[in-house]
Amino acid sequence: MATDSWVNETLYSDWGQRFLVKRELARVQSPFQDIMVFESTSHGRVMLLDGVVQITEADEFVYQEMLTHVPLLAHGDAKRVLIIGAGDGGVLRRVLEHRNVEKAVMVEIDGEVIRLAKEFLPGVAGDAWNDPRAEVIVGDGIDYVRKAAPASFDVVIVDSTDPIGVGEVLFTDEFYENAARLLSDHGLIVNQCGVPAMQAEELRDTSLRRKQFFADVWAFVAAVPTYVGGFMTLGWSAKDPATRHVTVEQVRERAEHAGIIGKTRYWTPEIQVGAFHLPPYISEHLPKA
């Protein structure tokens, strides 16, 4: 239906962004959340979950590229990747761009998010849904990690909603303990930790929890225009502290080998290395080494 109305994001009760809606495409109440997809005049198609922006066609590449390429290229030989959440398929697509990846398992709790993303945001995942290396499971991420075999993945990528509602279990000690167990010796996990200018306690809390199970806990940043408030932090937890300390040259060489160079619009080897150098207003929320 055509509209000329505005949609207000409801993430914060006292501040936020709004979009002029060209056309509403879908509005569904799933068993887990309220899902809305609309065509904006400014950012292409937009998906909201419970009133919070998840993805816009205009800037999804920033978040998806950083959440995927940074951990895979720091690891250097990731063959088995577990993705939790990420129902739009954008992370799955980026993971499968790495030609050395042999298997990508994606566990998304809400089948309606996947269905609507396939119908209204088909460019986000591209052909990833049909890649023979992809296994897409509709289920709760916490159940999956509880049952996963020890050392069965090299990298875990958590692309979740914020720690309220169905996403809350993905920020618990139980989740991180199981993630450490299912990761191989040089394994690592990345997870979205919110925008620290507005959600500092989210970064502080999840970092302290992860520190109990991983030798190296830190964060890296990406500036996603529609995750308002400045830098977004992506949490980093690795079993081996050396994994984080790669050089620009090492990252470039690995990216060439993986087939990533020339395919990105935000990620570069220099940005990967620079993203771990944090302004004090962010690093003050991270556990000391």
Ligand code: SAM
């Ligand atoms: N890539 C976007 C972003 O940058 O924010 C989208 C985030 S993605 C759509 C977040 C997904 O996490 C949602 O589809 C939500 O259903 C899923 N999710 C939340 N809790 C979950 C859980 N316990 N297990 C698996 N998936 C979960």
